[in-house]
Amino acid sequence: MRAELKSVCKCYSMADGTTMKALKDLSFRIPERSFTVILGKSGCGKTTLLRIMAGLERPSTGEVLGRDGGSIGVVFQEPRLMPWLSVRKNVEMVLEGDLDRAKKAGRVLTQVGLSRFEKAMPNQLSGGMAQRVALARALAYEPEMLLMDEPFGALDYFTRRELQGELSSLVKARGLTAVLVTHDVDEAIFLASRIAVMGNGRILSVTEEIDSESMSFEERDRLRESILASIENGG
Ligand SMILES: Nc1ncnc2c1ncn2[C@@H]1O[C@H](COP(=O)(O)OP(=O)(O)OP(=O)(O)O)[C@@H](O)[C@H]1O
Ligand SMILES: [Mg+2]
Incomplete structure:
Protein backbone atom coordinates (compact mmCIF):
# COMPACT_ATOMS: atom_id res chain seq x y z
CA MET A 1 0.00 0.00 0.00
CA ARG A 2 1.19 3.49 -0.75
CA ALA A 3 0.08 6.78 0.75
CA GLU A 4 0.53 10.42 -0.07
CA LEU A 5 0.01 13.56 1.95
CA LYS A 6 -0.67 16.67 -0.09
CA SER A 7 -0.21 20.11 1.44
CA VAL A 8 -1.38 18.90 4.82
CA CYS A 9 -1.81 21.44 7.62
CA LYS A 10 -2.89 20.55 11.11
CA CYS A 11 -3.85 23.28 13.55
CA TYR A 12 -4.82 22.88 17.17
CA SER A 13 -6.73 25.54 19.12
CA MET A 14 -4.98 26.18 22.38
CA ALA A 15 -6.60 27.05 25.71
CA ASP A 16 -5.43 30.68 25.48
CA GLY A 17 -7.26 31.17 22.19
CA THR A 18 -4.15 30.98 20.00
CA THR A 19 -3.63 28.42 17.24
CA MET A 20 -0.83 25.88 17.25
CA LYS A 21 0.33 24.79 13.80
CA ALA A 22 1.58 21.23 14.26
CA LEU A 23 1.95 20.49 10.52
CA LYS A 24 2.66 23.21 7.99
CA ASP A 25 1.82 22.55 4.38
CA LEU A 26 3.43 19.15 4.48
CA SER A 27 3.65 17.02 1.35
CA PHE A 28 5.12 13.55 1.57
CA ARG A 29 4.93 10.28 -0.34
CA ILE A 30 5.18 6.80 1.16
CA PRO A 31 6.07 4.42 -1.69
CA GLU A 32 4.74 0.89 -1.71
CA ARG A 33 6.89 -1.53 0.30
CA SER A 34 9.22 1.19 1.54
CA PHE A 35 10.38 1.34 5.14
CA THR A 36 10.29 5.02 5.99
CA VAL A 37 11.77 6.17 9.28
CA ILE A 38 10.90 9.63 10.58
CA LEU A 39 13.32 11.45 12.86
CA GLY A 40 13.05 14.86 14.45
CA LYS A 41 13.15 16.78 17.69
CA SER A 42 10.45 16.48 20.31
CA GLY A 43 7.33 18.45 19.39
CA CYS A 44 8.13 18.77 15.67
CA GLY A 45 4.93 16.95 14.64
CA LYS A 46 5.93 13.30 14.17
CA THR A 47 3.05 11.77 16.12
CA THR A 48 0.59 14.16 14.51
CA LEU A 49 1.84 13.11 11.07
CA LEU A 50 1.54 9.41 11.94
CA ARG A 51 -1.97 9.82 13.38
CA ILE A 52 -3.08 11.59 10.21
CA MET A 53 -1.58 8.84 8.05
CA ALA A 54 -3.39 6.25 10.19
CA GLY A 55 -6.67 8.10 9.72
CA LEU A 56 -6.98 8.61 13.49
CA GLU A 57 -7.03 12.32 12.89
CA ARG A 58 -8.05 14.52 9.96
CA PRO A 59 -5.93 17.24 8.43
CA SER A 60 -7.18 20.83 8.92
CA THR A 61 -6.45 21.44 5.24
CA GLY A 62 -4.86 19.33 2.52
CA GLU A 63 -5.52 15.69 1.78
CA VAL A 64 -4.28 12.16 2.28
CA LEU A 65 -4.30 10.01 -0.87
CA GLY A 66 -3.72 6.30 -1.42
CA ARG A 67 -4.59 3.98 1.44
CA ASP A 68 -7.78 2.98 -0.43
CA GLY A 69 -9.44 0.08 1.25
CA GLY A 70 -6.24 -1.47 2.57
CA SER A 71 -5.85 -1.99 6.27
CA ILE A 72 -3.36 -0.22 8.49
CA GLY A 73 -1.79 -1.58 11.68
CA VAL A 74 -0.67 0.88 14.33
CA VAL A 75 1.83 0.38 17.17
CA PHE A 76 2.00 3.15 19.77
CA GLN A 77 4.80 4.12 22.10
CA GLU A 78 3.15 2.22 24.96
CA PRO A 79 1.77 -1.30 24.36
CA ARG A 80 -1.84 -0.28 25.27
CA LEU A 81 -2.90 -3.82 26.21
CA MET A 82 -6.16 -4.56 28.00
CA GLU A 142 -2.71 -8.67 8.11
CA PRO A 143 -2.35 -4.97 7.42
CA GLU A 144 -0.69 -3.77 4.26
CA MET A 145 0.76 -0.81 6.08
CA LEU A 146 2.32 -0.74 9.52
CA LEU A 147 2.65 2.60 11.34
CA MET A 148 4.77 2.70 14.49
CA ASP A 149 5.33 5.57 16.90
CA GLU A 150 8.56 4.99 18.83
CA PRO A 151 7.59 1.39 19.52
CA PHE A 152 10.88 0.54 21.23
CA GLY A 153 11.49 3.86 22.96
CA ALA A 154 11.02 2.50 26.47
CA LEU A 155 13.18 -0.60 26.02
CA ASP A 156 16.79 -1.29 26.96
CA TYR A 157 19.50 -1.36 24.30
CA PHE A 158 19.67 -5.17 23.91
CA THR A 159 15.93 -5.78 23.81
CA ARG A 160 15.61 -2.95 21.32
CA ARG A 161 18.27 -4.48 19.07
CA GLU A 162 16.55 -7.85 19.20
CA LEU A 163 13.12 -6.41 18.35
CA GLN A 164 14.56 -4.26 15.56
CA GLY A 165 15.94 -7.42 13.96
CA GLU A 166 12.62 -9.22 14.30
CA LEU A 167 10.68 -6.27 12.95
CA SER A 168 12.97 -5.94 9.97
CA SER A 169 12.53 -9.62 9.03
CA LEU A 170 8.76 -9.54 9.53
CA VAL A 171 8.32 -6.44 7.38
CA LYS A 172 10.47 -7.95 4.62
CA ALA A 173 8.80 -11.38 4.79
CA ARG A 174 5.31 -9.87 4.54
CA GLY A 175 6.19 -7.23 1.97
CA LEU A 176 4.71 -4.52 4.18
CA THR A 177 4.88 -0.77 3.75
CA ALA A 178 6.20 0.53 7.06
CA VAL A 179 6.57 3.91 8.72
CA LEU A 180 8.37 4.22 12.03
CA VAL A 181 9.00 7.25 14.23
CA THR A 182 12.07 7.18 16.45
CA HIS A 183 14.60 9.37 18.24
CA ASP A 184 17.37 6.84 17.67
CA VAL A 185 19.49 7.59 14.59
CA ASP A 186 21.13 4.15 14.59
CA GLU A 187 17.73 2.45 14.77
CA ALA A 188 16.70 4.59 11.80
CA ILE A 189 19.75 3.60 9.75
CA PHE A 190 19.34 -0.08 10.59
CA LEU A 191 15.64 -0.29 9.68
CA ALA A 192 15.03 2.30 7.01
CA SER A 193 14.95 2.10 3.27
CA ARG A 194 14.79 5.90 3.53
CA ILE A 195 14.93 8.40 6.35
CA ALA A 196 12.89 11.59 6.57
CA VAL A 197 13.90 14.35 8.97
CA MET A 198 11.15 16.58 10.34
CA GLY A 199 11.48 19.96 11.97
CA ASN A 200 8.87 22.46 13.06
CA GLY A 201 5.89 20.86 11.30
CA ARG A 202 7.71 20.25 8.02
CA ILE A 203 9.72 17.55 6.28
CA LEU A 204 13.24 18.99 6.10
CA SER A 205 15.00 16.25 4.16
CA VAL A 206 14.53 12.76 2.80
CA THR A 207 17.47 10.47 2.06
CA GLU A 208 18.01 8.46 -1.08
CA GLU A 209 17.24 4.75 -0.91
CA ILE A 210 19.48 3.22 1.77
CA ASP A 211 20.50 -0.32 2.61
CA SER A 212 22.46 -0.42 5.84
CA GLU A 213 23.60 -4.01 5.28
CA SER A 214 25.62 -3.06 2.22
CA MET A 215 27.06 0.11 3.73
CA SER A 216 30.64 0.45 4.90
CA PHE A 217 31.48 1.76 8.35
CA GLU A 218 32.48 5.11 6.88
CA GLU A 219 29.33 5.46 4.80
CA ARG A 220 27.23 4.76 7.85
CA ASP A 221 29.15 7.35 9.86
CA ARG A 222 28.71 9.94 7.16
CA LEU A 223 24.97 9.25 6.94
CA ARG A 224 24.65 9.48 10.73
CA GLU A 225 26.48 12.83 10.75
CA SER A 226 24.37 14.32 7.96
CA ILE A 227 21.12 13.21 9.62
CA LEU A 228 22.21 14.62 12.99
CA ALA A 229 23.13 17.91 11.29
CA SER A 230 19.76 18.01 9.54
CA ILE A 231 17.89 17.44 12.83
CA GLU A 232 20.05 20.03 14.58
CA ASN A 233 19.43 22.68 11.92
CA GLY A 234 15.71 22.00 11.90
CA GLY A 235 15.13 24.10 15.03
N1 LIG B 1 -4.35 17.27 20.66
C1 LIG B 1 -3.51 18.33 20.67
N2 LIG B 1 -3.92 19.56 21.08
C2 LIG B 1 -3.11 20.62 21.06
N3 LIG B 1 -1.83 20.58 20.63
C3 LIG B 1 -1.36 19.41 20.20
C4 LIG B 1 -2.16 18.22 20.20
N4 LIG B 1 -1.41 17.19 19.71
C5 LIG B 1 -0.20 17.73 19.45
N5 LIG B 1 -0.17 19.06 19.73
C6 LIG B 1 0.97 19.98 19.54
O1 LIG B 1 1.48 19.77 18.24
C7 LIG B 1 2.91 19.79 18.24
C8 LIG B 1 3.43 18.49 17.66
O2 LIG B 1 3.13 17.42 18.54
P1 LIG B 1 3.54 15.91 18.23
O3 LIG B 1 2.97 15.07 19.31
O4 LIG B 1 3.15 15.59 16.85
O5 LIG B 1 5.12 16.00 18.34
P2 LIG B 1 6.22 14.82 18.25
O6 LIG B 1 7.16 15.20 17.17
O7 LIG B 1 5.55 13.52 18.17
O8 LIG B 1 6.98 14.97 19.65
P3 LIG B 1 7.64 13.80 20.58
O9 LIG B 1 8.94 13.46 19.93
O10 LIG B 1 7.86 14.52 21.89
O11 LIG B 1 6.68 12.67 20.68
C9 LIG B 1 3.33 20.03 19.68
O12 LIG B 1 3.63 21.40 19.84
C10 LIG B 1 2.10 19.68 20.49
O13 LIG B 1 1.99 20.49 21.63
MG1 LIG C 1 5.40 11.86 19.45
Missing part, protein backbone atom coordinates in the same frame (compact mmCIF):
# COMPACT_ATOMS: atom_id res chain seq x y z
CA PRO A 83 -5.00 -5.58 31.50
CA TRP A 84 -7.99 -7.89 32.08
CA LEU A 85 -7.41 -9.96 28.93
CA SER A 86 -4.81 -12.66 28.37
CA VAL A 87 -2.08 -12.16 25.77
CA ARG A 88 -3.98 -14.21 23.20
CA LYS A 89 -7.29 -12.43 23.90
CA ASN A 90 -5.53 -9.08 23.49
CA VAL A 91 -4.54 -10.12 19.99
CA GLU A 92 -7.88 -11.78 19.19
CA MET A 93 -9.58 -8.53 20.12
CA VAL A 94 -8.79 -7.01 16.73
CA LEU A 95 -10.09 -10.10 14.91
CA GLU A 96 -13.65 -9.89 16.15
CA GLY A 97 -16.03 -11.85 13.94
CA ASP A 98 -13.22 -13.86 12.36
CA LEU A 99 -13.89 -17.57 12.93
CA ASP A 100 -10.18 -18.30 12.61
CA ARG A 101 -9.19 -15.72 15.18
CA ALA A 102 -7.73 -18.13 17.74
CA LYS A 103 -5.52 -19.73 15.10
CA LYS A 104 -4.46 -16.39 13.61
CA ALA A 105 -3.66 -14.94 17.03
CA GLY A 106 -1.60 -18.03 17.84
CA ARG A 107 0.30 -17.70 14.58
CA VAL A 108 1.35 -14.05 15.04
CA LEU A 109 2.27 -14.69 18.67
CA THR A 110 4.57 -17.46 17.49
CA GLN A 111 6.08 -15.07 14.95
CA VAL A 112 7.00 -12.59 17.68
CA GLY A 113 8.34 -15.37 19.89
CA LEU A 114 5.57 -15.45 22.47
CA SER A 115 3.82 -18.76 21.82
CA ARG A 116 4.57 -19.89 25.39
CA PHE A 117 2.90 -16.81 26.87
CA GLU A 118 -0.49 -16.97 25.15
CA LYS A 119 -2.28 -17.48 28.45
CA ALA A 120 -0.23 -14.95 30.42
CA MET A 121 -1.82 -11.71 31.62
CA PRO A 122 -0.28 -8.34 30.62
CA ASN A 123 1.00 -7.63 34.16
CA GLN A 124 3.09 -10.82 33.98
CA LEU A 125 5.03 -9.56 30.95
CA SER A 126 8.23 -7.56 30.72
CA GLY A 127 8.17 -4.28 28.77
CA GLY A 128 9.74 -5.91 25.73
CA MET A 129 7.25 -8.78 25.79
CA ALA A 130 4.32 -6.38 26.08
CA GLN A 131 5.62 -4.42 23.10
CA ARG A 132 5.89 -7.72 21.18
CA VAL A 133 2.21 -8.38 21.93
CA ALA A 134 1.38 -4.91 20.61
CA LEU A 135 3.29 -5.71 17.42
CA ALA A 136 1.53 -9.08 17.10
CA ARG A 137 -1.83 -7.36 17.54
CA ALA A 138 -0.99 -4.86 14.80
CA LEU A 139 0.08 -7.70 12.48
CA ALA A 140 -2.87 -9.98 13.31
CA TYR A 141 -5.33 -8.60 10.81
Whole structure:
Protein backbone atom coordinates (compact mmCIF):
# COMPACT_ATOMS: atom_id res chain seq x y z
CA MET A 1 0.00 0.00 0.00
CA ARG A 2 1.19 3.49 -0.75
CA ALA A 3 0.08 6.78 0.75
CA GLU A 4 0.53 10.42 -0.07
CA LEU A 5 0.01 13.56 1.95
CA LYS A 6 -0.67 16.67 -0.09
CA SER A 7 -0.21 20.11 1.44
CA VAL A 8 -1.38 18.90 4.82
CA CYS A 9 -1.81 21.44 7.62
CA LYS A 10 -2.89 20.55 11.11
CA CYS A 11 -3.85 23.28 13.55
CA TYR A 12 -4.82 22.88 17.17
CA SER A 13 -6.73 25.54 19.12
CA MET A 14 -4.98 26.18 22.38
CA ALA A 15 -6.60 27.05 25.71
CA ASP A 16 -5.43 30.68 25.48
CA GLY A 17 -7.26 31.17 22.19
CA THR A 18 -4.15 30.98 20.00
CA THR A 19 -3.63 28.42 17.24
CA MET A 20 -0.83 25.88 17.25
CA LYS A 21 0.33 24.79 13.80
CA ALA A 22 1.58 21.23 14.26
CA LEU A 23 1.95 20.49 10.52
CA LYS A 24 2.66 23.21 7.99
CA ASP A 25 1.82 22.55 4.38
CA LEU A 26 3.43 19.15 4.48
CA SER A 27 3.65 17.02 1.35
CA PHE A 28 5.12 13.55 1.57
CA ARG A 29 4.93 10.28 -0.34
CA ILE A 30 5.18 6.80 1.16
CA PRO A 31 6.07 4.42 -1.69
CA GLU A 32 4.74 0.89 -1.71
CA ARG A 33 6.89 -1.53 0.30
CA SER A 34 9.22 1.19 1.54
CA PHE A 35 10.38 1.34 5.14
CA THR A 36 10.29 5.02 5.99
CA VAL A 37 11.77 6.17 9.28
CA ILE A 38 10.90 9.63 10.58
CA LEU A 39 13.32 11.45 12.86
CA GLY A 40 13.05 14.86 14.45
CA LYS A 41 13.15 16.78 17.69
CA SER A 42 10.45 16.48 20.31
CA GLY A 43 7.33 18.45 19.39
CA CYS A 44 8.13 18.77 15.67
CA GLY A 45 4.93 16.95 14.64
CA LYS A 46 5.93 13.30 14.17
CA THR A 47 3.05 11.77 16.12
CA THR A 48 0.59 14.16 14.51
CA LEU A 49 1.84 13.11 11.07
CA LEU A 50 1.54 9.41 11.94
CA ARG A 51 -1.97 9.82 13.38
CA ILE A 52 -3.08 11.59 10.21
CA MET A 53 -1.58 8.84 8.05
CA ALA A 54 -3.39 6.25 10.19
CA GLY A 55 -6.67 8.10 9.72
CA LEU A 56 -6.98 8.61 13.49
CA GLU A 57 -7.03 12.32 12.89
CA ARG A 58 -8.05 14.52 9.96
CA PRO A 59 -5.93 17.24 8.43
CA SER A 60 -7.18 20.83 8.92
CA THR A 61 -6.45 21.44 5.24
CA GLY A 62 -4.86 19.33 2.52
CA GLU A 63 -5.52 15.69 1.78
CA VAL A 64 -4.28 12.16 2.28
CA LEU A 65 -4.30 10.01 -0.87
CA GLY A 66 -3.72 6.30 -1.42
CA ARG A 67 -4.59 3.98 1.44
CA ASP A 68 -7.78 2.98 -0.43
CA GLY A 69 -9.44 0.08 1.25
CA GLY A 70 -6.24 -1.47 2.57
CA SER A 71 -5.85 -1.99 6.27
CA ILE A 72 -3.36 -0.22 8.49
CA GLY A 73 -1.79 -1.58 11.68
CA VAL A 74 -0.67 0.88 14.33
CA VAL A 75 1.83 0.38 17.17
CA PHE A 76 2.00 3.15 19.77
CA GLN A 77 4.80 4.12 22.10
CA GLU A 78 3.15 2.22 24.96
CA PRO A 79 1.77 -1.30 24.36
CA ARG A 80 -1.84 -0.28 25.27
CA LEU A 81 -2.90 -3.82 26.21
CA MET A 82 -6.16 -4.56 28.00
CA PRO A 83 -5.00 -5.58 31.50
CA TRP A 84 -7.99 -7.89 32.08
CA LEU A 85 -7.41 -9.96 28.93
CA SER A 86 -4.81 -12.66 28.37
CA VAL A 87 -2.08 -12.16 25.77
CA ARG A 88 -3.98 -14.21 23.20
CA LYS A 89 -7.29 -12.43 23.90
CA ASN A 90 -5.53 -9.08 23.49
CA VAL A 91 -4.54 -10.12 19.99
CA GLU A 92 -7.88 -11.78 19.19
CA MET A 93 -9.58 -8.53 20.12
CA VAL A 94 -8.79 -7.01 16.73
CA LEU A 95 -10.09 -10.10 14.91
CA GLU A 96 -13.65 -9.89 16.15
CA GLY A 97 -16.03 -11.85 13.94
CA ASP A 98 -13.22 -13.86 12.36
CA LEU A 99 -13.89 -17.57 12.93
CA ASP A 100 -10.18 -18.30 12.61
CA ARG A 101 -9.19 -15.72 15.18
CA ALA A 102 -7.73 -18.13 17.74
CA LYS A 103 -5.52 -19.73 15.10
CA LYS A 104 -4.46 -16.39 13.61
CA ALA A 105 -3.66 -14.94 17.03
CA GLY A 106 -1.60 -18.03 17.84
CA ARG A 107 0.30 -17.70 14.58
CA VAL A 108 1.35 -14.05 15.04
CA LEU A 109 2.27 -14.69 18.67
CA THR A 110 4.57 -17.46 17.49
CA GLN A 111 6.08 -15.07 14.95
CA VAL A 112 7.00 -12.59 17.68
CA GLY A 113 8.34 -15.37 19.89
CA LEU A 114 5.57 -15.45 22.47
CA SER A 115 3.82 -18.76 21.82
CA ARG A 116 4.57 -19.89 25.39
CA PHE A 117 2.90 -16.81 26.87
CA GLU A 118 -0.49 -16.97 25.15
CA LYS A 119 -2.28 -17.48 28.45
CA ALA A 120 -0.23 -14.95 30.42
CA MET A 121 -1.82 -11.71 31.62
CA PRO A 122 -0.28 -8.34 30.62
CA ASN A 123 1.00 -7.63 34.16
CA GLN A 124 3.09 -10.82 33.98
CA LEU A 125 5.03 -9.56 30.95
CA SER A 126 8.23 -7.56 30.72
CA GLY A 127 8.17 -4.28 28.77
CA GLY A 128 9.74 -5.91 25.73
CA MET A 129 7.25 -8.78 25.79
CA ALA A 130 4.32 -6.38 26.08
CA GLN A 131 5.62 -4.42 23.10
CA ARG A 132 5.89 -7.72 21.18
CA VAL A 133 2.21 -8.38 21.93
CA ALA A 134 1.38 -4.91 20.61
CA LEU A 135 3.29 -5.71 17.42
CA ALA A 136 1.53 -9.08 17.10
CA ARG A 137 -1.83 -7.36 17.54
CA ALA A 138 -0.99 -4.86 14.80
CA LEU A 139 0.08 -7.70 12.48
CA ALA A 140 -2.87 -9.98 13.31
CA TYR A 141 -5.33 -8.60 10.81
CA GLU A 142 -2.71 -8.67 8.11
CA PRO A 143 -2.35 -4.97 7.42
CA GLU A 144 -0.69 -3.77 4.26
CA MET A 145 0.76 -0.81 6.08
CA LEU A 146 2.32 -0.74 9.52
CA LEU A 147 2.65 2.60 11.34
CA MET A 148 4.77 2.70 14.49
CA ASP A 149 5.33 5.57 16.90
CA GLU A 150 8.56 4.99 18.83
CA PRO A 151 7.59 1.39 19.52
CA PHE A 152 10.88 0.54 21.23
CA GLY A 153 11.49 3.86 22.96
CA ALA A 154 11.02 2.50 26.47
CA LEU A 155 13.18 -0.60 26.02
CA ASP A 156 16.79 -1.29 26.96
CA TYR A 157 19.50 -1.36 24.30
CA PHE A 158 19.67 -5.17 23.91
CA THR A 159 15.93 -5.78 23.81
CA ARG A 160 15.61 -2.95 21.32
CA ARG A 161 18.27 -4.48 19.07
CA GLU A 162 16.55 -7.85 19.20
CA LEU A 163 13.12 -6.41 18.35
CA GLN A 164 14.56 -4.26 15.56
CA GLY A 165 15.94 -7.42 13.96
CA GLU A 166 12.62 -9.22 14.30
CA LEU A 167 10.68 -6.27 12.95
CA SER A 168 12.97 -5.94 9.97
CA SER A 169 12.53 -9.62 9.03
CA LEU A 170 8.76 -9.54 9.53
CA VAL A 171 8.32 -6.44 7.38
CA LYS A 172 10.47 -7.95 4.62
CA ALA A 173 8.80 -11.38 4.79
CA ARG A 174 5.31 -9.87 4.54
CA GLY A 175 6.19 -7.23 1.97
CA LEU A 176 4.71 -4.52 4.18
CA THR A 177 4.88 -0.77 3.75
CA ALA A 178 6.20 0.53 7.06
CA VAL A 179 6.57 3.91 8.72
CA LEU A 180 8.37 4.22 12.03
CA VAL A 181 9.00 7.25 14.23
CA THR A 182 12.07 7.18 16.45
CA HIS A 183 14.60 9.37 18.24
CA ASP A 184 17.37 6.84 17.67
CA VAL A 185 19.49 7.59 14.59
CA ASP A 186 21.13 4.15 14.59
CA GLU A 187 17.73 2.45 14.77
CA ALA A 188 16.70 4.59 11.80
CA ILE A 189 19.75 3.60 9.75
CA PHE A 190 19.34 -0.08 10.59
CA LEU A 191 15.64 -0.29 9.68
CA ALA A 192 15.03 2.30 7.01
CA SER A 193 14.95 2.10 3.27
CA ARG A 194 14.79 5.90 3.53
CA ILE A 195 14.93 8.40 6.35
CA ALA A 196 12.89 11.59 6.57
CA VAL A 197 13.90 14.35 8.97
CA MET A 198 11.15 16.58 10.34
CA GLY A 199 11.48 19.96 11.97
CA ASN A 200 8.87 22.46 13.06
CA GLY A 201 5.89 20.86 11.30
CA ARG A 202 7.71 20.25 8.02
CA ILE A 203 9.72 17.55 6.28
CA LEU A 204 13.24 18.99 6.10
CA SER A 205 15.00 16.25 4.16
CA VAL A 206 14.53 12.76 2.80
CA THR A 207 17.47 10.47 2.06
CA GLU A 208 18.01 8.46 -1.08
CA GLU A 209 17.24 4.75 -0.91
CA ILE A 210 19.48 3.22 1.77
CA ASP A 211 20.50 -0.32 2.61
CA SER A 212 22.46 -0.42 5.84
CA GLU A 213 23.60 -4.01 5.28
CA SER A 214 25.62 -3.06 2.22
CA MET A 215 27.06 0.11 3.73
CA SER A 216 30.64 0.45 4.90
CA PHE A 217 31.48 1.76 8.35
CA GLU A 218 32.48 5.11 6.88
CA GLU A 219 29.33 5.46 4.80
CA ARG A 220 27.23 4.76 7.85
CA ASP A 221 29.15 7.35 9.86
CA ARG A 222 28.71 9.94 7.16
CA LEU A 223 24.97 9.25 6.94
CA ARG A 224 24.65 9.48 10.73
CA GLU A 225 26.48 12.83 10.75
CA SER A 226 24.37 14.32 7.96
CA ILE A 227 21.12 13.21 9.62
CA LEU A 228 22.21 14.62 12.99
CA ALA A 229 23.13 17.91 11.29
CA SER A 230 19.76 18.01 9.54
CA ILE A 231 17.89 17.44 12.83
CA GLU A 232 20.05 20.03 14.58
CA ASN A 233 19.43 22.68 11.92
CA GLY A 234 15.71 22.00 11.90
CA GLY A 235 15.13 24.10 15.03
N1 LIG B 1 -4.35 17.27 20.66
C1 LIG B 1 -3.51 18.33 20.67
N2 LIG B 1 -3.92 19.56 21.08
C2 LIG B 1 -3.11 20.62 21.06
N3 LIG B 1 -1.83 20.58 20.63
C3 LIG B 1 -1.36 19.41 20.20
C4 LIG B 1 -2.16 18.22 20.20
N4 LIG B 1 -1.41 17.19 19.71
C5 LIG B 1 -0.20 17.73 19.45
N5 LIG B 1 -0.17 19.06 19.73
C6 LIG B 1 0.97 19.98 19.54
O1 LIG B 1 1.48 19.77 18.24
C7 LIG B 1 2.91 19.79 18.24
C8 LIG B 1 3.43 18.49 17.66
O2 LIG B 1 3.13 17.42 18.54
P1 LIG B 1 3.54 15.91 18.23
O3 LIG B 1 2.97 15.07 19.31
O4 LIG B 1 3.15 15.59 16.85
O5 LIG B 1 5.12 16.00 18.34
P2 LIG B 1 6.22 14.82 18.25
O6 LIG B 1 7.16 15.20 17.17
O7 LIG B 1 5.55 13.52 18.17
O8 LIG B 1 6.98 14.97 19.65
P3 LIG B 1 7.64 13.80 20.58
O9 LIG B 1 8.94 13.46 19.93
O10 LIG B 1 7.86 14.52 21.89
O11 LIG B 1 6.68 12.67 20.68
C9 LIG B 1 3.33 20.03 19.68
O12 LIG B 1 3.63 21.40 19.84
C10 LIG B 1 2.10 19.68 20.49
O13 LIG B 1 1.99 20.49 21.63
MG1 LIG C 1 5.40 11.86 19.45
